[in-house]
Amino acid sequence: MPKGLVVETELRVRFAETDAQGVVYYAHYFVWFEVARVNFLRTLGFNYSEAEKAGIGFVIAEAYCRYLAPAHFDELIKIKTWVEDIGRSSFTLGYEVINGETDQTLALGKTTQVFLDMKGTRKPIPIPAPVREALEKARDSGGETGGNVEGRAVGKASPH
Amino acid sequence: MPKGLVVETELRVRFAETDAQGVVYYAHYFVWFEVARVNFLRTLGFNYSEAEKAGIGFVIAEAYCRYLAPAHFDELIKIKTWVEDIGRSSFTLGYEVINGETDQTLALGKTTQVFLDMKGTRKPIPIPAPVREALEKARDSGGETGGNVEGRAVGKASPH
Amino acid sequence: MPKGLVVETELRVRFAETDAQGVVYYAHYFVWFEVARVNFLRTLGFNYSEAEKAGIGFVIAEAYCRYLAPAHFDELIKIKTWVEDIGRSSFTLGYEVINGETDQTLALGKTTQVFLDMKGTRKPIPIPAPVREALEKARDSGGETGGNVEGRAVGKASPH
Amino acid sequence: MPKGLVVETELRVRFAETDAQGVVYYAHYFVWFEVARVNFLRTLGFNYSEAEKAGIGFVIAEAYCRYLAPAHFDELIKIKTWVEDIGRSSFTLGYEVINGETDQTLALGKTTQVFLDMKGTRKPIPIPAPVREALEKARDSGGETGGNVEGRAVGKASPH
Structure with a gap:
């Protein structure tokens, strides 16, 4: 369940994301987690695309x-994201997918990311200090909420 | 080139949309066209998901x-959409994909949609009168511009 | 780890499945699980598309x-699939994703499917008797192996 | 229409490729074109992944x-591919998507690829001589047919 700093990301269900059962295909929730994750980390001051250019990057180690x-075409979706756990090289984010109009919980998820030496060995490396600091601060936060529409800030988070 | 009523849709490139060349995979532009199309039609007062429930729907007949x-991860993308052509059963929309920060044109596209009797024969039917009227009005418009972020209105268009 | 009847499904990594890190994007593994799952169930005599027409269907309740x-473009992938668990309304399949040339394990996964009354309430219903029987037989099997290329049988399994 | 050397690629419709209209979503045909294209070029002796490592690569300039x-879940699909046109830096492939059981034509398409200096300027470069030669031979062929299942050769083509 959401805890610490919770960042909200909004998106609208694309027709491309539905399947022949008339609902969103199960794998697309992991794409939504990515959108929420990028947004969460941006709120923490971690710009993923810039970090990768500097050779700092992480890969997904586990996803659940x-x-x-179900979610349906054109529905407004909110994804709450928070820090679930912090390890030495890895950290786990939690996600709650919510129907933005009814507030019904549609799905709960987790992903674990592990930092790798992207330029060299691709072996795990300790979480870079500033990232660790930001993650710990988010985890220990008193329960603030930031928010973001995909592509444009509507709350505290800045997409740029 | 854009003409008549031009509706702008904004989105941010997802990591899921990139490929091993480091740029957005070519098929995803057609997904973006769908997001822009749904938004354009919503601006015209045509709610696709409600229409489908009423047995009115269209399929894509041509896409280009x-x-x-190239577009890259995390870039802000704008898609301009306009009416290119109106036939008896079909209509063609035009799209211009733009880098939202540099204003560079990344791609130009078209899709032709044809209305079908979705409940019965799946044969082409004339464009429903209110849709035709709205399309003609958009085509003949003096060049207004509406705008929309994916998931939330920022201009004239209302996503609800 | 694989146990009971293990069905192998082969596919080749599509460029569309890679991302800007140069490897297969994490969400696509769940699409591969679907390809393997459909193939596994077909091997057991359960044709999903025919079942759905008869109002019998399942949805994904959990995915891991x-x-x-990492997997890369154009690599040959093998996915081993087996019955992990059988409940009243649900069953869990296990997956091992393997590089088909080096035999290296790339990923391990699980999905839990729950049967629903697809025509009426969408509430869970007991696993249909013939499906349960086939799943139990697969689970209790002495470790045979069936195999299938996506789109064409190469082993015991028949894609038709 | 197919002409010269025509290479056939087979695949089976994934559930992930369907949409809420119960048919394959229109953008996925371009993914199928990619699968067919990679297979066609492999038949001609051009291994795309090896070429990219050598700094030789192309991007898609146009797609139609x-x-x-419509195509539906689990249907067997055949895609015929041939050389439509050869320019200085670019070449165009044609595609016919066929229902593998009924032989009905489901879609016709084209993509134009342009060779770029992938390591340096990303400007167009002449089609590398061995590729041009192979493309010309295919175009001028008397109408042989090669074939391939996704992931495994079933005809003349070798996936390796």
């Missing part, structure tokens, strides 16, 4: 989703 | 894209 | 993947 | 598809 209710 | 410059 | 090593 | 009839 529990599906509670 | 010319790629001029 | 652990990523061990 | 005309949709004639």
Whole structure:
């Protein structure tokens, strides 16, 4: 369940994301997690695309989703994101996918990211200090909420 | 080139949309056209998901894209959409994909949609009168501009 | 780890499945699980598309993947699939994603499917008897192996 | 229409490729064109992934598809591919998407690829001589047919 700093990301279901059951195909929730993750980290001051240019990057080590209710074309979706756990090289984010109009929880998920030496060995490296600091601060936060529409800030977060 | 009513749709490039060349994979532009199309039609008062429930729907008959410059992860993208042509059962929309920060044109595209009897024969039917009227009005417009962020209105268009 | 009847599904990495890190994007593994799942169930005599027409269907309740090593464009991939668990309304399949040339394990995953009354309430229903029987037989099997290329049988399994 | 050397690629429709209209989403045909293109070029002796490592690569300059009839989950699809045109830096392939059981034509398409200096300027460069030679031979061929299942050769083509 959401804890610490919770960042909200909004998006609208694309027709491309639906399947022949008339609902969003299960793999697309992991794409939404990515959109929410990038947004969460941007709120923390971590710009993923710039970091990668500097040879700092992470890969996904584990991904999990529990599906509670379906999402449909054109629905407004909110994704709450928070720090679930911090390790030496890895950190885990939690996600709650919500129908933006009814507030119904549609899915709960987690992803674990591990920092790698992207330029050299691709072996795990300790979480870079400023990232660790920001993650710890978010984890220990008193429960603020930031928010973001995909592509444009509507709350505290800045997409740029 | 854009003409008549031009509606702008904004989105941000997802990591999921990139490929091993480091740029957006070519098929995803057609997904972006869909996001822009749904938004354009919503601006015209045509709610696709409600229309489909009423048995009115269209399918894509033709799709075309010319790629001029690549798009990259996390870039802000604007898609201009306008009416290119109106037939008896079909209509063609034009799209211009633009880098939202540099204003560079990245791609130009077209899709032709044809209305079908979705409940029965799946044969082409004339464009429903209110849709035709709205399309003609957009085509003959003096060049207004509406705008929309994916998931939230920022201009004239309302996503709800 | 694989147990009981293990069905192998082969596919080749599409360029569309790669991302700007030069490897297969993490969400696509769940699409591969679907390809493997459909193939596994077909091997058991369960044709998903015919079942859905009869109002019998399942949805994904949980999905999990652990990523061990990356996959790249054009690599040959093998996915081993087996029955992990059988409940009243749900069953869990296990997956091992393997590099088809080096035999290296790239990922391990699980999905839990729950049968729903697709025509009526969309509430969970008991696993249909013939499906349950086939799943139990697969789970209790002495470790045979069936195999299938995406789109054409190469082993025991028949794609038709 | 198919001419010269025609290479056939087979695949089976994934559930992930369907949409809420119950048919394959229009953008996925361009992914299928990619699968067919890679296979066509491999048949000609051009290994795309090896070429990219050598700094030789192409990007898509134009893509077009005309949709004639829908494809559905689990259907067997055949894609015929041939050389449509050869320029200085670019070449155009044609595609015919066919229902593998009924032989009905589902879609016709084209993509134009342009060779770029991938390591340096990213400007167009002449088609590398061995590729041009192979493309010309295919174009001028008397109408042989090669074939390939996605992931495994079934005809003349070798996926390795």
